[in-house]
Amino acid sequence: MRRIYRGKTKDVYEDGPYLVFHFKDSILGEDGREDTGGNEVIGERRGKGSAVLDETEFFFRLLERNGIRTHFVERIDKRRARFLKAEKIPLEVIYRELAYGSFLRRYNGWVKELTPLGIVEFTLKDDALKDPLITEEAIVRLGIASEGEVMEMKEKTRIVAEILREFFCSKGLQLVDFKLEFGRRNGKLIVIDELSGDTMRIMRDGKLLSQEKLREVIV
Template sequence: MRLVYRGKTKDVYEEGPYLIFHFKDTVLGREGKEDSGGNEVIGEREGKGSIVLEQTEFFFKLLERNGVKTHFIERIDERKARFLKAERIPLEVIYRFKAYGSFLRRYRGWVNQLQELNIVEFTLKDDSLDDPLIAEEAVVALGIASRREVEEMKETTRKVARILGKFFSSRGLQLVDFKLEFGRLDGGLIVIDELSGDTMRVAKKEMVLTREELSEVIE
């Protein structure tokens, strides 16, 4: 295997037509405090990488069963999994059921915590710029994705929102927000990267679950 990317939360290796993800125990944060939306490594938590992979496997399989294509192939061990190789689009597509986290900080005074939103946002995936918001027209104008791809990413994200929302609602929980990444493969788009407590927030009685509490939900 050839190392192609060493990231903050995972290392990525190339293996023929596949990618091997090795999930780390690193924890991300902002200003020294844990925050899954942060870009700063603030420490490690034993077993965290295994939890994230377990959740990614579960939720990607849930999406596949409901007609959403992902690049997940199989889990190899506690920390590693095999994925299809796709051309990554450098965007994060965020679905916000409720106002929380960076949305509250960004629009302080204009929105209440957990206020209903049901909106899709795009951010440019660039750590050096702190993943800024980007307008859909700018995505097209900068050649990051075509108008058709932008619409398809939005449509797929809303479909994922319905799938996850139904799953958590059946367990007495509320999906707050989540983010997806997309890649190009064989002329189409598929969901890539991961889907876990690192990329979604779920609440119970207005209290957001920890990553470990989310694992209890899918057991």
């Protein structure tokens, strides 16, 4: 296999018609503090990569059962899995059920913590620019995605929100927010990358669930 990408939380290898993701034990944060929305590696936690893969496998299979296509194929071992190749769209599609994290910081004084939102935002996936917000019109004008693709990504993200909301509600938990990435495969949009405690926030009784506690929910 040939490594084609070395990232903060995973390495990606080319394996014939597939990609193999190797999930690392990296912890993300900002200014030395752990934060799933952070862009800096601030340390490692043993078993973190395995937990992320456990969650990604579970949630991608949950989406597939509910009609949302992903690129997940199969698990190889504790920290590696095989995925379909897709043309990656350089966007993060963020669903915000409640006001929290960077949304609060961005609109300080205009919104209270945990205010219901139910909105979809787009950010440009570019670490050098710190993943800035991008408008739907700019996405189209810059040739990142077509207007139809933007609408489809929003629609699929809202469907994913419904699936996750129903699942977490059945466990007595509250969905706060999550982010998705999309790719093109055979002319169709599919969900790619991962869906885990690194890409979502979940609460129980007003407190964020740790990666370990989220893992316990799905095993």
